[in-house]
Amino acid sequence: MKLDPKHTQKAAVAVLGSATLLTLTALVFIIGFVLQKGLPVLSWAFLTGSPQDMGRAGGIFPAIAGSAALTVLAVLLAAPLGVGTAVYLTEYTRESRMTAIIRFGADCLAGIPSIIFGLFGFILFVTILKMGWSLLAGGLTLSLMILPTIIRTTEEAIKAVPVSYREVSYSLGATRWQTVYKVILPNALPGILTGVMLGVGRSLGETAAVIFTAGSSLRMPASVFDSVRTMAVHFYLLAREGISAENAYGTAAALIIAVLSVNLLAYWMMNRMIAKRT
Amino acid sequence: MQRLLLAVAFSALSALLLIAIFIVSQGLPFIFRYGFKEFLFSSEWQPQAGKFGIFPMVVSTLWVTLGAMVIGAPLGVAGAIFLTEFVPRPVMGIVKPAIELLAGIPSVVYGFIGVMVLAPLIRNHLGGPGLSLLAGSIILGIMILPTIISISIDSIMAVPKAYREGSLALGATVWQTVRMVTLPAARSGIAASIILAMGRAIGETMAVIMVTGNSVKIPGSVLEPVRTLTANIALEMGYATGMHRQALFATGVVLFVVIMILNFSASYVMRQRKARR
Numbered sequence: 001m002k003l004d005p006k007h008t009q010k011a012a013v014a015v016l017g018s019a020t021l022l023t024l025t026a027l028v029f030i031i032g033f034v035l036q037k038g039l040p041v042l043s044w045a046f047l048t049g050s051p052q053d054m055g056r057a058g059g060i061f062p063a064i065a066g067s068a069a070l071t072v073l074a075v076l077l078a079a080p081l082g083v084g085t086a087v088y089l090t091e092y093t094r095e096s097r098m099t100a101i102i103r104f105g106a107d108c109l110a111g112i113p114s115i116i117f118g119l120f121g122f123i124l125f126v127t128i129l130k131m132g133w134s135l136l137a138g139g140l141t142l143s144l145m146i147l148p149t150i151i152r153t154t155e156e157a158i159k160a161v162p163v164s165y166r167e168v169s170y171s172l173g174a175t176r177w178q179t180v181y182k183v184i185l186p187n188a189l190p191g192i193l194t195g196v197m198l199g200v201g202r203s204l205g206e207t208a209a210v211i212f213t214a215g216s217s218l219r220m221p222a223s224v225f226d227s228v229r230t231m232a233v234h235f236y237l238l239a240r241e242g243i244s245a246e247n248a249y250g251t252a253a254a255l256i257i258a259v260l261s262v263n264l265l266a267y268w269m270m271n272r273m274i275a276k277r278t
Numbered sequence: 279m280q281r282l283l284l285a286v287a288f289s290a291l292s293a294l295l296l297i298a299i300f301i302v303s304q305g306l307p308f309i310f311r312y313g314f315k316e317f318l319f320s321s322e323w324q325p326q327a328g329k330f331g332i333f334p335m336v337v338s339t340l341w342v343t344l345g346a347m348v349i350g351a352p353l354g355v356a357g358a359i360f361l362t363e364f365v366p367r368p369v370m371g372i373v374k375p376a377i378e379l380l381a382g383i384p385s386v387v388y389g390f391i392g393v394m395v396l397a398p399l400i401r402n403h404l405g406g407p408g409l410s411l412l413a414g415s416i417i418l419g420i421m422i423l424p425t426i427i428s429i430s431i432d433s434i435m436a437v438p439k440a441y442r443e444g445s446l447a448l449g450a451t452v453w454q455t456v457r458m459v460t461l462p463a464a465r466s467g468i469a470a471s472i473i474l475a476m477g478r479a480i481g482e483t484m485a486v487i488m489v490t491g492n493s494v495k496i497p498g499s500v501l502e503p504v505r506t507l508t509a510n511i512a513l514e515m516g517y518a519t520g521m522h523r524q525a526l527f528a529t530g531v532v533l534f535v536v537i538m539i540l541n542f543s544a545s546y547v548m549r550q551r552k553a554r555r
Contacts (some may be wrong), residue, residue, distance in 0.1 A: 005450075005451045005453075005454055008451070008453055009451040009452060009453040009454070012456075012530075013360075013364055013453070015356070016357075016359055016360035017364070018280075019352070019353050019356035019357055019360065020356065020360040020361065021355070022353060022356040023353050023357045023377075023423050023427070024373070024377075024547065025379065026420050026423075027380045027420070027423070028404060028423075030383065030387065030388065030391050030420075031380070031383065032381075033391060033395065034387060034390075034391070035514060037334065046375060080286075081286055081289040082287030082289065084282075084283050084289075085283075085286055087283060088283040088284060088286065088287035089287060092280055092283055092284070101291065102287055102288065102290065102291055104545060105290050105291030105294050105295075106290040106291070107545060108541045109290050109291075109293055109294045109297075109446045110538060110539065111390060111474065111477050111478075111481075111540070111544075112294070112297065112481070112485060112534070112537060113477075113480070113481025113482070113483065113508060113533065113537060114481070115481065115483040115508045115511050115512055115530075116301060116530055116534055116537075117297070118462070118512075118515075118534060119511065119515070119526075119527060119530045120296070120297045120300050120302075123301075123304055123527070124296070124299050124300055124517070132550050136513065144293045144297075147290050147293065148287065148290060151290060163340045176279075176280075177279045188444060201382045202382070203384075204384070205382065205383070205384030205385070205387075206384070206386040207384065207385065207386050207483075207484045208483040208484050208508075210453055211512075211514075212515060216330055219282075232384050232386055235386055235387075235390070236386045236389075236484060239386070239389075239390045239393065239488070240487075243537045245394075248390065252386075252387055252390060255383075255384060255387070256383065256387060259382050259383065259384060260379060260382065260383075262382075263379050263382045264379065266310060267375055267378075267379070
């Protein structure tokens with residue numbers, strides 16, 4: 001029996017459509033569920049209070065501070081390296097075997113599981129370099145994790161700067177470096193910030209790499225050599241050790257809101273950049 | 279300036295090499311001392327007794343990953359096809375970024391949903407402890423959806439419009455065009471998305487620890503609890519010392535090698551596509 005193409009078309013639309021619907025439902029359900037359970041827990045006191053009794057009561061302020069400190073440190077370390085790499089790849093050299101290898105290295109780094117980063121940071125930063133579980137060890141580890149994202153997005157942003165801008169700059173007698181930092185980087189800034197924001201989003205949500213390098217101390221950090229607990233780690237410990245489901249939901253809601261708004265900001269900047277170009 | 283930038287440009291590559299060197303130098307001597315075959319194919323993991331066989335973890339990792347792919351790949355590819363070919367472009371313009379945003383949900387959150395919602399469902403309706411191979415596969419299958427959908431959409435969109443128009447002009451339906459023209463043309467990008475998603479599934483740690491139950495044994499059914507390679511490292515790293523710690527790094531070496539093989543394959547598949555253009 002030969003099926004009528006019109007009927008197979010209808011069947012295909014039905015099957016593909018329901019698969020898409022199922023996907024969207026699952027993803028929306030996850031966010032909706034966490035927000036529905038967690039939002040009632042969120043309050044000013046919860047966000048700014050100190051945890052009591054291992055997090056059974058009280059707030060999550062030290063975890064918020066820990067997340068913020070660790071993320072800022074990771075970005076400060078990774079952004080110069082990532083932007084420098086992208087500038088070199090796009091402005092200072094031609095496509096060659098070497099650039100292909102550098103790009104491949106960045107792609108591979110992006111695919112390394114976070115637990116491997118955790119092992120590496122633990123052995124090199126925490127143990128061999130004797131930093132202990134600390135903000136510094138965690139920040140260094142995270143900076144390597146977000147480096148590929150920053151390289152990729154910065155490269156795209158620099159490539160999107162029109163060639164004519166460069167030509168004008170060179171024709172005025174500017175050197176290559178002057179052109180890069182007076183013309184290209186300012187014009188590519190929104191794209192670079194997009195990459196940085198995506199890196200921030202990844203740092204905020206990371207757990208496996210952080211727990212083995214930054215530790216899980218609940219005290220407020222006083223220096224980069226102090227251990228910190230991030231929101232993601234705090235949430236994990238609350239949930240896994242069954243300390244408090246209620247506070248776990250609250251922390252999860254705060255974490256999701258932070259990550260999604262950072263990512264949303266990144267997309268908004270990227271779209272604005274694209275809109276400006278065309 | 280040029281020299282400085284050249285040095286900086288090697289940062290990512292050096293980081294990769296540094297990671298490889300440190301993981302391997304910590305783990306490989308142990309593998310040689312303990313015996314490659316014994317380490318990889320023995321089923322006894324009893325750190326206190328000095329027995330370090332990771333075979334159950336290898337098998338469990340393969341099953342969980344396979345399960346995740348069986349759930350995630352068809353759904354993801356179907357979603358990508360539907361969004362590119364059967365839905366008005368402006369709608370896709372909203373749905374695709376929304377799905378990519380969801381890729382940013384931290385893995386611990388997925389794990390928590392697995393514990394609170396999925397595991398009780400499995401326990402009450404299918405039996406077993408709930409925290410199981412099945413729960414791990416479903417959660418991972420959902421987690422890899424954004425990766426598969428996003429990259430597949432990009433590769434389907436990259437198929438020249440003329441291909442589709444040619445097929446439609448010959449009287450083919452949209453579905454016939456998708457099946458006979460668009461999908462074959464986009465197949466390497468779709469394959470790459472599935473390989474990358476597989477890497478993500480194998481490497482995922484926190485969500486898996488929370489939902490799979492973590493018993494060290496070869497699973498007899500999908501409802502039994504399992505422990506993956508990543509979970510093995512994360513669960514015991516906190517207190518392991520001496521040989522035990524080296525064995526965990528050796529587990530890391532196995533994981534690292536598998537991931538690098540997947541990275542190479544994805545990059546190879548993508549290059550094939552570029553070469554054909």
